[in-house]
Amino acid sequence: MQKLQCISPIDNSVYVERPLATDYEIQNALNNAQRAQLGWKQVPVAERAALVRAAVNILQRKKAELAREICWQMGRPIAYAGGEIDGLAERALYMAVLAESLEGPLSDIQLPEKPDFRRFIRREPLGTAFVIAPWNYPYLTAINAVVPALLAGNSVILKHSAQTPLCAERLVEAFAEAGVSPGVFQYLHLDHRDAEQMVINGGVQHVAFTGSVAGGAAVETAAAGRFLSVGLELGGKDPAYVRADADLEYAVASVVDGAFFNSGQSCCGIERLYVHRDLYSEFVQRAVALIYKYRLGRPDETETTLGPLVRASAADFVRDQIDEALAQGAQAHIDGSEFALDRRGSAYMAPQLLTNVNHSMRVMSEESFGPVLGVMPVADDAEALALMNDSEYGLTAAIYSADEQAALAMGDQLQTGTVFLNRCDYLDPALAWTGVKNSGRGCTLSGVGFEHLTRPKSFHFKLRP
Template sequence: MDILQCISPIDGSIYVERELASEAQIRAALDLAGGAQRAWQLTPLAEREAIVRRAVELLWGRRGALGTELCHMMGRPIRYAAGELDGFAERAGYMADIAAEALADIPAPDRSGSICFIRRQPLGMALVLAPWNYPYLTAVNAVVPALLAGNTVLLKHSAQTPLCAERMVEAFCEAGLPRGVFQFLHLRHGDIDRLIRAGEVDHIAFTGSVAGGRAIAQAAAGRFVRVGLELGGKDPAYIRADADLAQAVASVIDGAYFNSGQSCCAIERIYVHAEVYDAFVEQAVALVRGYQLGRPDVPDTTLGPLVRAEVADFVRAQIDEAVAAGARAHLSPADFAMDFRGTPYMAPQLLTEVDHSMRLMREESFGPVVGVQKVHDDAEALALMNDSDFGLTAAIYSRDATAAQMLGDQLETGTVFLNRCDYLDPALAWTGVKLSGRGCTLSGIGYEYLTRPKSFHFRVEP
């Protein structure tokens, strides 16, 4: 029997073991979800919404224990870990708030003797494949609106965070969700491929790597099902000459290093106008030097380990190559006692004298490092920000909102920020371009990807 093992990055110990689902268990889950979907679709939206809100309240109330589990499963410092449930509750609450309006019938113009309208109907069964870096926040984007729209959901979380799927399903069942509407499965990669090809699955929501997204798209090819992909990022920030420098430094550094840089929308490239470049670098380096690298279960730690040792060594290799090509490293790993090659513990780094010939400025790092490059005007910054295979978010720091909006119109990204970064407002569409993915979650637009339009044209006899 195959066993899933969650290896804690804290000390390399086995934190969780679970049996992987058998073919019979997968078949049973599909049959159960299929049988439950029709009744769930016919359940009044107000009742669906009430169950979702109760489940979210239960999960939020357990945020302390859930945060401790997150700390041990994926290494986020304990002082921050429970905060993910605050974001979970915010997003779920907003999607519940707008559900009635977003899912309401769309009336057509009046025609004599006819009643015409468009009704949004659920797709059926949604397969949600969630990652380890923000396991609750990424899952909620798809799970909650899918359920509110009348779909059933099968949730598969990363092997690094298997308890998150279990805790979510437990809370929803406790809140009164009918049996079979929301289930979790612990799966092998081959099982995921077979599930995607299964005729019962009507929608796939995947958050993860570009390679994983390609595999999902290939498995779904020819099935004509909805596929939502939130993939990688190499998100840039531009510090204009008129920026509030202290605010910009605090914002982008947090956006680059929070969660050890393990965020799809983390800031990984910073372009700074020449007039404020030296001051920015000085303040940024001082701020990063104040991070406390250590065991994430220690309350004073502000920078925990990366998820696995090989991930940390990949980021170190990017840094080594950049330095060999002429980049300047401003921090010494020796100043962070826990930094050891071959372990997940990696000191933060900030590099200058970088350019786009370096992997560090082109490939996703997903670690506590950022490159800072000097620019001389908006045109140069814009060209560099768009010089990427990715397009998830971009941040501009400036006191001139008009100039920022003009730049934003030309940026090849799904989201443009002004004077902030690394945040998802649930009222806004969360989407990417280029290799950052396709589809959309959150906002009213997110419901469009979880439903299909059905037109009603009734001729009414006088």
């Protein structure tokens, strides 16, 4: 029997081992999902929302346990791991309120009255949603797709990363304990081949994938000809710009946190920075001082503020980007020897800030997904805008400025799914979470997100023949 193994980045031990689903188990899950969805879509939205709230309460009660599991599965410092459950609650509860609102995204669309006719558009669930979730924010990325799909009346099958299998199990357990009917929400531990076959041959009507560009392309290839609804969130190379009028102290703290939280393993983390030349030198000086305050160590120790990357190969990928940039003339500002445990071949990696970089370097054009930040000086908004748009990705972009109108003018020209002013690396569930270019397509969260989980069905009644 094939098995899934989660190798903990803390000490390279096998933390979780699970058998992969058999062909029979996969087909059984699909059959159960299809049958259960027929009843689930008849459940009033208010009841679905109540069950979501109950499941969230169960997960919140288990916050400490879930935080330890996050820490050991993917390496986030225990001091921060529980915050993911808080974020899960914020998003899920907001979507529940939105779903049950009288004029919300799941209500019928009423049209102007027409004598002798009744006309309206009903939003029908698609059927079964197949959610493929990553390890970097294992609960948040999953909940973005799972909760709206359930609220919309779909059944859900969750396939989580092999690095974070317990997250899938805990989510399904919580919803079952809350009272969600069997078959409505299930998980499967799958390898890539079986996940692909689920899309090609399975009875799913929607696929929500969060991961790499290559993974997204594989999903689209598998879905070709099936006319599926597909949502892809594929990461980015997200930029930030510090204008001359920015609050420097605040901008330094926000950008550094946005670049190095979760060891830089965030789809919408800051990976490249442009600073107005009037603030550039002082910004770099202050940022370097702040970065040196991070404590690299075992994430299960409460003093640790920077944990390991998910695996040694991921850390070495980032190290290679840095080494290549240095060979091309970049300047490193952080001495890695000041951080215990940092060494090539290890998942434990020191943070790094680079200057004298340009867009010919991989570290400024290729997604790093690690604790490195390249910084460039710019003369004005026009230069910053050109550089921010010079990317194959377009997930988020952040501007730091006291001038809201200037930021809005730039935002209208930025090729990105979200524009931030004076913040970064955050998902507000009231706003559409989407990307452009190689950051994907589709949408989650907000009322707009529900449109990708339902189909319109028109009712055109002539009342008097």
